Amino acid sequence: MSDTAQNWPPVEVQDPKPHPDAPAKGTTLGVHYSHCFGCGDEVDAGLRIRSTVDDDTVVVSTFTVSPEHQGAPGLAHGGLLSAAFDEALGSTVGNLLRVPAVTGRLETDFRSPVPVGSTLYIVAKLDGVAGRKIYVSADGRLDAEDGPVAVQARALFVTVGVEHFLEHGDAQQLRELGERHADWDINP
Numbered sequence: 001m002s003d004t005a006q007n008w009p010p011v012e013v014q015d016p017k018p019h020p021d022a023p024a025k026g027t028t029l030g031v032h033y034s035h036c037f038g039c040g041d042e043v044d045a046g047l048r049i050r051s052t053v054d055d056d057t058v059v060v061s062t063f064t065v066s067p068e069h070q071g072a073p074g075l076a077h078g079g080l081l082s083a084a085f086d087e088a089l090g091s092t093v094g095n096l097l098r099v100p101a102v103t104g105r106l107e108t109d110f111r112s113p114v115p116v117g118s119t120l121y122i123v124a125k126l127d128g129v130a131g132r133k134i135y136v137s138a139d140g141r142l143d144a145e146d147g148p149v150a151v152q153a154r155a156l157f158v159t160v161g162v163e164h165f166l167e168h169g170d171a172q173q174l175r176e177l178g179e180r181h182a183d184w185d186i187n188p
């Protein structure tokens, strides 16, 4: 998707195979974890990203830049824009492929400033899969799904087992998350 892509994906890949129970086109995706900085509704200065399935390999997410997200006066902080893409790309991988995966590598190109008050439409596409490696990229467009491209990103997600989260994260919170998302099949 990114027009800066050179050799992307960087390895030979297979076409992504969406999960048979992946949400259909037009589905608005819910918050995956209420304490998630990217989408959670219990994080005061979080990004509160909202995502909708566009087709079986594309998810469109929106991120509205608020004053808490500033770097320079009136402009979004670049690191937070990267975080927005991490969330949007991760949501694309998790919801369409329905596998637990973590970001292994994320690169971001900042093409034009993103002002406070604007909404970034992040159009993310699954590009290919090579074993545990999932390649995904996105364009961030200003104020409309067909607005000018302000930010682009490409990422590698790596599929992990549930033990990744159990060993390194908060096992109790993970169990509670699993109870709320029986369809994810992540119950330890």
Ligand SMILES: CCCCC/C=C\C/C=C\C/C=C\C/C=C\CCCC(=O)SCCNC(=O)CCNC(=O)[C@H](O)C(C)(C)COP(=O)(O)OP(=O)(O)OC[C@H]1O[C@@H](n2cnc3c(N)ncnc32)[C@H](O)[C@@H]1OP(=O)(O)O
Pocket: 032, 038, 086, 087, 088, 089, 090, 091, 092, 094, 095, 098, 099, 100, 101, 102, 103, 104, 105, 131, 132, 133, 156, 158, 160, 165, 184, 186
């Ligand atoms: C819990 C919920 C799960 C539910 C799933 C179901 C549904 C989900 C639905 C919705 C989810 C919605 C939204 C999600 C939203 C946001 C997601 C945010 C995601 C994050 O924010 S997540 C935090 C940041 N993330 C980390 O905290 C990772 C730390 N890291 C590690 O935990 C390890 O590093 C790991 C696991 C990545 C790999 O470790 P490992 O030992 O398992 O495997 P290994 O090292 O062998 O890598 C395997 C192959 O990937 C290649 N590879 C690896 N890294 C590379 C790199 N950087 N560059 C180039 N290639 C790389 C290797 O070269 C090898 O390639 P090859 O196989 O060809 O040799």
